[in-house]
Amino acid sequence: MALLGLAAWSPAGAWAQAPVAPPGPPPGNGGDLPVPPGTAPSFVPPGSPGAIPGAATGPGLLGNAPIKLNRARRTFSVPLACQQSGSVRVTAKVVSKGPLARAGYRCAANRATARLRVSAKVAKQLVRRKVVAATLGVTQAGRSSKLYFQLRAGSGGKATTAFWTDGHLQCSDGSGVPQAYLVEPDFTTASPTPISTRGWIAWYTAAGGWHWLGVNGENAGRWDTWTASVSGIVQFHPGGAATPVPWTQGPVSVPAGQGITAVGVYEIVYWVGGKPDYQWQYVNAGTTGAAAAGGGALYCTY
Structure with a gap:
């Protein structure tokens, strides 16, 4: 390749x-895998x-630019295309059962930046794993949607x-x-x-x-x-x-x-x-x- x-x-x-x-x-970001298959069709x-x-049809990511954790401040930002102001929450199953962070965002000219901060405990886990599959739940005008990205907290991890x-x-x-x-x-x-x-x-x-x-x-x-x-x-x-x-x-x-x-x-x-x-x-x-x-x-x- x-x-x-x-x-x-x-x-x-x-x-x-x-x-x-x-x-x-x-x-799904690799988190909704199927069950082991049975007999394949002929x-x-x-x-x-x-x-x-x-x-x-709703908010969307602007690209696969690396979403990096600022380890000193325990913060990261996600740029969005948007239609109205709203709120976000980030989850990562391998790190926590509940949300890692929540924030609101202001939409202007179809663009917004969601700025989020994680706890010291979560930051430590992210640094240990280096890269995690994360889900951004976005609520805009009463409608919820999910966006998927990789959250990077260190060098190395999965290749591009x-x-x-x-x-x-x-x-x-x-x-x-x-x-x-x-x-x-x-x-x-x-x-x-x-x-x-x-x-x-x-x-x-x-x-x-x-x-x-x-x-x-x-x-x-x-x-x-x-x-x-x-x-x-x-x-x-x-x-x-x-x-x-x-x-x-x-x-x-x-x-x-x-x-x-x-x-x-x-x-x-x-x-x-x-x-x-x-x-x-x-x-x-x-x-x-x-x-x-x-x-x-x-x-x-x-």
Whole structure:
């Protein structure tokens, strides 16, 4: 796999510099893993259509910039796209059963910064763990939503997420209609291994920040069960065919001319001895494998 590319596709066919940082971890942040799978299906089901809304659907993160704890002051700040002033609370299951911190924020020109402070006890645990998966519960105009990020309290920890070596977000079907297709990577393993996978299309607007579209709607994905092997996902290679026929999320309709940026993400759980090994990474936009070869594009823009 390669470092993240920054080019983007536009409906006019031109390549442009991407306007925003990547979205960071998908909904659940690795904390809502499926149960160990049973028997995997012998076929690939039809693709699932969907739609990205044109209007902002609520608050969103502005990107995957590191959220760092100021160890001396025990504080950290989370920048948001917002529509109204509201309040936030941060949780991290590995650190505490209850909220780590709470704060209000003032929204102006679709932007806000939530500034939070943790206790000395919590700060000590965060420093010991270095990086934790955190959830930002946002209440705005009486409506609650959850945003996901990594809270860093020291050097080291998990490496920056990059690209899967295949799979891709196809920006258009070539008809001129702005609709996307998220094509699942053909995951390989050294020996036959049950896996669970879940795909997302993250989309960004200046007014709404980053949001997540799964098979079942916004913030609503679905874990699928497959069998990975040395030649790829068995179900993608019927009769041992060399060329895979992968599962695809789409078509996903996208409003044109709204300044929408989209990126594909895939999660996977490798079930080894019944225990989960969880990972997530981006897929490139456009031709399969371009990112793994050191080029390619991360974003589709509409």
